Amino acid sequence: MIQQWLRDNAVSTAQNLTAITHQATGDGAISGYGMQNKVRRLIDLLRCAMYPSIYHDGIVRPEFVPSLVTGKLQEAAALLYEMCSSVMAATCQEAQKGGVECDCCREKADLVLKNATYVNVFSGELDTCDIAVAEGLIVGLGSYTGHTEADMTGKIVCPGFIDSHIHLESSLVSPTEFARAVLPHGTTTVITDPHEITNVMGTDGIDYMLCATEDLPVDVRFMIPSCVPASALDESGANLDYRDVDSFFEHPRVQGLAEMMNFPGVLAGDSATVAKIVASQAHHKKIDGHAPGLSGNDLNAYIAAGVYSDHECSDLDDAMAKLRRGQFIMIREGTAAKNLEALMPLLLSEKLFDRCMFCTDDKHPSD
Numbered sequence: 001m002i003q004q005w006l007r008d009n010a011v012s013t014a015q016n017l018t019a020i021t022h023q024a025t026g027d028g029a030i031s032g033y034g035m036q037n038k039v040r041r042l043i044d045l046l047r048c049a050m051y052p053s054i055y056h057d058g059i060v061r062p063e064f065v066p067s068l069v070t071g072k073l074q075e076a077a078a079l080l081y082e083m084c085s086s087v088m089a090a091t092c093q094e095a096q097k098g099g100v101e102c103d104c105c106r107e108k109a110d111l112v113l114k115n116a117t118y119v120n121v122f123s124g125e126l127d128t129c130d131i132a133v134a135e136g137l138i139v140g141l142g143s144y145t146g147h148t149e150a151d152m153t154g155k156i157v158c159p160g161f162i163d164s165h166i167h168l169e170s171s172l173v174s175p176t177e178f179a180r181a182v183l184p185h186g187t188t189t190v191i192t193d194p195h196e197i198t199n200v201m202g203t204d205g206i207d208y209m210l211c212a213t214e215d216l217p218v219d220v221r222f223m224i225p226s227c228v229p230a231s232a233l234d235e236s237g238a239n240l241d242y243r244d245v246d247s248f249f250e251h252p253r254v255q256g257l258a259e260m261m262n263f264p265g266v267l268a269g270d271s272a273t274v275a276k277i278v279a280s281q282a283h284h285k286k287i288d289g290h291a292p293g294l295s296g297n298d299l300n301a302y303i304a305a306g307v308y309s310d311h312e313c314s315d316l317d318d319a320m321a322k323l324r325r326g327q328f329i330m331i332r333e334g335t336a337a338k339n340l341e342a343l344m345p346l347l348l349s350e351k352l353f354d355r356c357m358f359c360t361d362d363k364h365p366s367d
Helices: 002-008 010-027 032-050 062-097 175-185 195-201 203-212 242-250 263-268 271-282 296-304 316-324 340-348
Strands: 109-120 125-134 137-142 146-151 161-166 187-192 219-224 254-260 286-289 328-332 356-359
Touching (some): 109 137, 175 187, 175 203, 203 219, 242 254, 242 271, 254 271, 263 271, 271 286, 296 316, 316 340, 328 340, 340 356
Parallel strands (some): 109 146, 187 219, 254 286, 328 356
Antiparallel strands (some): 125 137
């Protein structure tokens, strides 16, 4: 289409481009020398396309004229597109310097939540505006248009719930059914420890869970089981050391090493236990904790080994001891263990609430 237009308007295009170039370079919007050279080249291409025999001193054979003209017009079209893009970009930059927003530079968002009252987790406020989403990410707050728009008037938009520690197998359903059950209640992300299935199937269980949770509407992240078997007294389907789990740390949905239940092994400096911690740290991953009732110097040593969280706090004193030593506290409210009421003071403290998170650990479908 642009080639045909150039063919039909070659003379006027050359004249207009000359005038535009003088204006643009005179205003300082674009580099004068570079643009003038491009205009000269474009004019040469158009002249060659209009008068191929004359422009080539009459040495072009008639049967080659159509292909020559087409080639010159294609080159001219590409150069014209490049020039127009340069002029538009320069014009937009000048407009933005003057505080003018240029509509030609704006693209519609994929989704806009109009008139949304949203929870601002940074300032602790309820704010109202449009929320723009592109490629699955929130890209702006303000006034936006989108390919899809949803009116949120009268509704509150808040971040999805992140379950910081769970064993999906305890739900007794497949990951797909689990997602279908929890998503309507606001859970959008879970950090799962596939400890139970790994105790039965070994690393095949981890592979299965990674595959079974691909492309779910709930974002499923993983912590790699740290204690398989859970203790030396257990009979399990596998016995995993750091070499068995090391490669999993490279998976993009693996966040680190799951609850280090073998705190006696950590305190004793057991080489197999420490090797798993070191492997996780070598991949710059986190290590979750599991140390009910651990205190004093034993707690100091356990945390110093690199364990950054705990979900086994059943009373405030235990939680405070771990908070004071730098751990994050996962407040558990599951099927078997319910610690929310006992740890509620942590959430009411302006100094402590941002060191806490929620988890279910084990949750049955009947709940």
